[in-house]
Amino acid sequence: MQNTSMKSVLHFCAAAALAGTAVSPATADSVGGHQSMRQQASENTMQQNPYVGMWVTDDGRVRHQLLPNGRYDEARGNRESAYRGRYEVVGSHIEYWDDTGFTADGDFIDGNTLHHGGMVLRRK
Numbered sequence: 001m002q003n004t005s006m007k008s009v010l011h012f013c014a015a016a017a018l019a020g021t022a023v024s025p026a027t028a029d030s031v032g033g034h035q036s037m038r039q040q041a042s043e044n045t046m047q048q049n050p051y052v053g054m055w056v057t058d059d060g061r062v063r064h065q066l067l068p069n070g071r072y073d074e075a076r077g078n079r080e081s082a083y084r085g086r087y088e089v090v091g092s093h094i095e096y097w098d099d100t101g102f103t104a105d106g107d108f109i110d111g112n113t114l115h116h117g118g119m120v121l122r123r124k
Contacts (some may be wrong), residue, residue: 031051051089051108051114052067055114056121057120057121057122058122060074062074062119064116064121071086083099083100083102085099092108094107094114094116111123
């Protein structure tokens with residue numbers, strides 16, 4: 001394994017360990033293993049994410065669907081799927097990466113309240 005590949009595998013093993021994901025030596029050593037390991041760690045992290053589901057502003061204008069696979073779908077007003085992309089949750093902080101390259105973030109104040117872009121969204 002090349003030095004950069006080994007660093008990548010070690011990085012993903014560390015990330016998987018922090019996410020509570022077990023990684024076998026066979027997975028880490030397999031061809032392209034670091035890519036499947038990254039995907040596995042991401043999927044396991046998202047499955048454990050307590051914030052998966054629908055989040056809506058009080059007026060119903062903005063709706064975030066946080067999917068268990070690390071993707072989100074945001075509707076605005078009558079525009080369904082106005083924004084789509086990926087997201088990651090670390091602790092109570094969420095980072096969004098829209099498919100067009102736009103980025104945003106927010107914070108979960110509690111299990112039912114998300115502050116994002118000057119808006120307050122609540123779990124539905």
